[in-house]
Amino acid sequence: MLTIKHFSKRYKGGKKAVDDLNLVVExxxxxxxxxxxxxxxxxxxxxxxxxxxxxxxxIEIDGISIKKDPVACKAITAYIPxxxxxxxxxxxxxxxxxxxxxxxxxxxxxxxLIKKYSDDFxxxxxxxxxxxxxxxxxxxxxxxxxxxxHKPKLLVLDEPFVGLDPKAAxxxxxxxxDLCRNGSAIFFSTHVLDVAEKLxxxxxxxxxGKLITHGRTEDVKGxxxxxxxxxxxxxxx
Numbered sequence: 001m002l003t004i005k006h007f008s009k010r011y012k013g014g015k016k017a018v019d020d021l022n023l024v025v026e027x028x029x030x031x032x033x034x035x036x037x038x039x040x041x042x043x044x045x046x047x048x049x050x051x052x053x054x055x056x057x058x059i060e061i062d063g064i065s066i067k068k069d070p071v072a073c074k075a076i077t078a079y080i081p082x083x084x085x086x087x088x089x090x091x092x093x094x095x096x097x098x099x100x101x102x103x104x105x106x107x108x109x110x111x112x113l114i115k116k117y118s119d120d121f122x123x124x125x126x127x128x129x130x131x132x133x134x135x136x137x138x139x140x141x142x143x144x145x146x147x148x149x150h151k152p153k154l155l156v157l158d159e160p161f162v163g164l165d166p167k168a169a170x171x172x173x174x175x176x177x178d179l180c181r182n183g184s185a186i187f188f189s190t191h192v193l194d195v196a197e198k199l200x201x202x203x204x205x206x207x208x209g210k211l212i213t214h215g216r217t218e219d220v221k222g223x224x225x226x227x228x229x230x231x232x233x234x235x236x237x
Contacts, residue, residue, distance in 0.1 A: 007022075
């Protein structure tokens with residue numbers, strides 16, 4: 001579903017934020033992307049979803065190059081950044097309908113999915129309120145709902161649990177598992193390593209722009225906790 005081939009991203013000054021990254025995320029994968037601050041996670045994620053341009057390597061979504069056909073890639077992808085930047089002058093329901101229009105979601109599907117997910121996240125009663133009045137957690141929930149209503153084949157999330165209360169975090173984990181059981185794929189970054197260990201079937205660890213290790217979660221961590229393995233790799237590599 002997601003193939004990253006020899007991807008590198010260089011910023012002004014010549015330093016590579018990401019250096020020759022290769023990863024494959026298959027249908028049904030919940031793939032955790034882990035690293036310290038500044039390791040290259042967000043740079044990679046923004047390049048995957050077409051926010052950042054890059055010169056080296058390629059990124060394919062369902063066999064389509066993000067560089068050659070970004071619109072086709074974005075039509076089957078949903079992206080939730082770590083700090084959702086929503087339209088404060090709209091109400092919650094206006095924003096969801098705007099996203100539904102962009103992705104050409106039918107009226108019936110839209111209404112059913114908005115009801116399902118807004119009920120799941122206990123946001124239904126606030127959909128008529130202005131987004132400017134939402135808390136950070138409510139904005140995060142709205143961003144998640146907007147990402148789900150067009151049934152993406154690939155869901156890309158950058159620190160999705162930040163700002164969510166425990167119930168909402170549990171709801172999101174359940175939805176992520178359900179999506180992957182139905183054939184979608186998820187690629188997400190997180191600093192919450194115990195969540196990644198329990199939720200992800202595959203893990204990649206990146207340090208200073210370079211991939212240190214990747215594979216099935218049980219193979220990466222062995223008999224240790226993911227936290228112990230991560231700290232050892234970051235310290236010793």
